[in-house]
Amino acid sequence: MPVCSVTGCDNRHVAKGLCGDATWNPVTGCTKVSQGCKHCYAERDWQRLQHLPRFKGRAFTDVVCHPERLDQPIRWAKPRRIFVNSMSDLFHEEVPTGFIDEVFAVMALATQHTFQVLTKRPERMRDYMLDPAMNNRFGMARARIFYAHSVCDCDVWMSGQQFRPLPNVWLGVSVEDQATANDRIPLLLQTPAAVRWISAEPLLGPIDLEMMRVASDLGEGQPYLSPLRGYVSDGHGDTCNVDRIDWVVVGGESGPKARPMHPQWVRDLRRQCDAAGVAFLLKQNGEFASVSEAEGFGAHFTFPDGATVRRVGKKRADQSKALAALRAFAQAVMDCWPDGWGIEGDDLQRIATEHGMLRPEIRHDPCGDSCRCADHVLQKEWIDGVVCYRKTSLLTGGAITS
Numbered sequence: 001m002p003v004c005s006v007t008g009c010d011n012r013h014v015a016k017g018l019c020g021d022a023t024w025n026p027v028t029g030c031t032k033v034s035q036g037c038k039h040c041y042a043e044r045d046w047q048r049l050q051h052l053p054r055f056k057g058r059a060f061t062d063v064v065c066h067p068e069r070l071d072q073p074i075r076w077a078k079p080r081r082i083f084v085n086s087m088s089d090l091f092h093e094e095v096p097t098g099f100i101d102e103v104f105a106v107m108a109l110a111t112q113h114t115f116q117v118l119t120k121r122p123e124r125m126r127d128y129m130l131d132p133a134m135n136n137r138f139g140m141a142r143a144r145i146f147y148a149h150s151v152c153d154c155d156v157w158m159s160g161q162q163f164r165p166l167p168n169v170w171l172g173v174s175v176e177d178q179a180t181a182n183d184r185i186p187l188l189l190q191t192p193a194a195v196r197w198i199s200a201e202p203l204l205g206p207i208d209l210e211m212m213r214v215a216s217d218l219g220e221g222q223p224y225l226s227p228l229r230g231y232v233s234d235g236h237g238d239t240c241n242v243d244r245i246d247w248v249v250v251g252g253e254s255g256p257k258a259r260p261m262h263p264q265w266v267r268d269l270r271r272q273c274d275a276a277g278v279a280f281l282l283k284q285n286g287e288f289a290s291v292s293e294a295e296g297f298g299a300h301f302t303f304p305d306g307a308t309v310r311r312v313g314k315k316r317a318d319q320s321k322a323l324a325a326l327r328a329f330a331q332a333v334m335d336c337w338p339d340g341w342g343i344e345g346d347d348l349q350r351i352a353t354e355h356g357m358l359r360p361e362i363r364h365d366p367c368g369d370s371c372r373c374a375d376h377v378l379q380k381e382w383i384d385g386v387v388c389y390r391k392t393s394l395l396t397g398g399a400i401t402s
Contacts, residue, residue, distance in 0.1 A: 021080035021081045021082065022076070022080045022081075022082050022083070023083045023084075023086045024069070024072055024082050024083070024085070025069065025085055025087045025088065026065065026066050026070055026084075026085065026099075026103050026106075027063065027064070027065050027066065027088040027089075027090060027095055027099075028063075028066065028087045028088050029058070029059075029061060029062045029064055029087070029088055030042065030043075030060065030061070030063065030087070030089050030092060031061050031063070033120050033121070034120065034176065034180055035176060035177070035204060036120070036174060036175075036176035036201075036202060036204065037120070039202075039253060039255050039258065039259075041254070041255065042060070042086060042088070043060045044255060045087070046060040046087070047060075063094040063095065065095060065096070065099045067099075067102075070102055070103070070106050070145065071106070071145075071148075073106055073107070073110040073113055073115075074106060074109060074110050074145075076110075076112075076113065079112045079114075080112075080113050080114075081113070081114045082113050082114070082115050082116065083118075084103070084107075084115050084116060084117045084118075085117075089118075089119050089120060089121055090117055090119060091119045091124040092121065093121070097128065097137075098137070098141070100128060101134075101137045101138055101141035102141045102144065104138060104141070104166070104169075105138065105142040105144070105145045105146075106145055107166055107168065108138075108166055109142065109145060109146060110168075113168060114168050114169075114170065115166075115169045115170065116172065116197070117169060117170065117171050117172065118172045118197075119171075119172070119173060120173070120174050122173045122184045122187035122188050122191065123187050125171065125187075125188075125191055126187050126190050126191040129165075129171075129191050129192050129193070130190075130191070164192070165192040165193050165194045166194060167194045168194070169193070169194060169195075170193070170194065170195040170196070170197055170246075170247075171188065171191055171193035171195070171196060172188070172196065172197035172198060172199055172247075173185060173188045173198060174198075174199045174200075174201065175198060175200050175207065176200065176201075176202060176203060176204040176205070177203075177204050177206075177207065178205060178206065178207050178208065178212075181198075181200075182212055182213065182214065185198065185209075185225075185227050186212075186214055186225060186227075188245075189225075189227060189242050189243050189244070189245075195246045195247065196244070196245050196246055196247075197245065197246055197247035197248070198227075198245055198247070198248045199249045200248065200249065200251070200269065201249065201250065201251035201252075201253075201283065202251065202252060202253030202258075202259065202261065202286065203251065203261050203265055203269075204253075204259060204261075206262070206264075206265045206268060207268075207269060208268075208272075209226070209227055209245070209269065209272050209273075210228065210272050210275075210276075211224040211225075211226065212224055212225045212227065213225075214232065225242070226276075227242075227245045228244060228245055228248075228272060228273060228275075228278050229244060229276050230242055230243060230244030244276075244278075245278060246278065247278065247279045247281070248269060248273050248278060248279070248280050248281070249280075249281045249283055250266055250269055250270075250281070250282050250283065251282070251283040251284045251285075251286065252285045252286020252287070252288060253286045253287070254284065254286050254287055254314045255287070258286050258288070258311075260286070260287075260288040260301045260303075260309045260311075261285065261286055261288065261309075262303050262307060262309075263290050263307065263309070264305075264307065270356065274353065274354065277360060279359050279360065279361060280359060281359070281392065282392075284314065285314075286314065287311050287312070287313060287314055288301065288310065288311050289309060289312050290307070290308070290309055290310075325355050325357065328355050329351060329352060329355040332351045332355065333351060336351065349389060353389065357391070357392055358389040358390065358391060358392065359390050359392050360387050360388070360389055360390075361388045361389070361390050362385040362386070362387060362388075363382075363387075363388045364382050364383065364385055364386075365382060367388060371388075373388060
């Protein structure tokens with residue numbers, strides 16, 4: 001099991017689904033900027049870790065950089081998907097620009113890994129990535145890291161001296177409702193990145209990613225942005241293309257003071273992503289489940305539209321999510337199988353995708369030695385991109401899709 005870079009023990013953050021295969025915390029400590037921070041899991045963990053010497057006497061709001069942790073990903077030989085800063089925000093205003101340079105230098109040298117960076121401060125992230133002085137600073141930071149921890153292949157060093165969107169770094173923003181989505185997503189789309197993603201955790205309100213009202217230079221009217229499809233429209237038929245979102249992650253809030261998530265908010269986001277061909281992941285339901293999906297006792301919460309959820313605890317809420325999806329999948333299969341006639345594999349694949357058991361992924365090479373597409377996909381088709389269907393956590397039992 002990967003080692004947790006927060007505590008040095010087994011990686012409980014992986015089990016909680018807060019990251020990919022490992023976490024890397026070159027910065028710890030943070031401050032709250034919106035309602036999504038109100039019941040921050042990292043702050044709760046901070047209180048739990050106060051008995052450890054490195055945390056004792058420090059407030060969570062004390063933002064501290066840890067140069068001694070910079071080389072951790074370089075020392076991890078096995079490829080991993082690494083969540084960067086589960087205990088802070090890399091683009092916090094108190095993190096020096098020079099230290100961010102060194103974090104990016106490490107990610108550039110550790111090409112065996114994929115790094116997921118998430119921020120609630122997208123304006124600083126955009127300005128950092130677009131800074132004309134970045135090339136020179138990045139080159140010097142790479143040199144410092146390379147010579148201080150000379151464990152990288154020289155070919156990696158020579159592969160590029162200029163800073164550019166690193167192919168192994170995903171940049172994302174955290175949003176919790178329409179207001180934060182309207183503020184943060186346009187800034188993310190202005191940020192150079194190989195992969196852009198959204199984490200709607202905790203999801204505290206409905207979010208429309210198909211027609212977001214935004215400021216525009218397209219003239220009068222009511223301009224809107226479609227971040228899933230990658231265009232801005234002036235409302236009168238004139239559009240211009242922009243970069244798009246590649247991945248949307250959704251989750252309910254957990255913990256003793258968790259706020260409920262409406263099931264319809266999740267369904268709407270999944271429908272929007274499916275329609276646009278964007279990968280979608282429901283990571284967790286949080287502490288609540290629909291009363292129609294979870295039996296037993298627990299505090300009820302009724303939304304203005306009459307929908308009611310019951311507090312059942314995180315584990316049971318996630319179980320109810322899987323059970324409801326399986327029931328809906330079974331019913332859809334039966335509906336597609338009238339009078340005892342057989343059902344086609346394409347129909348099963350479509351239904352499984354619609355019910356969150358499979359997710360489409362565009363690939364430009366086989367996914368492994370056992371890739372079923374490799375035998376019948378032509379080389380030129382790989383160049384254009386092949387749709388590969390991957391199992392989600394509903395089938396694998398994990399928090400991250402396989």
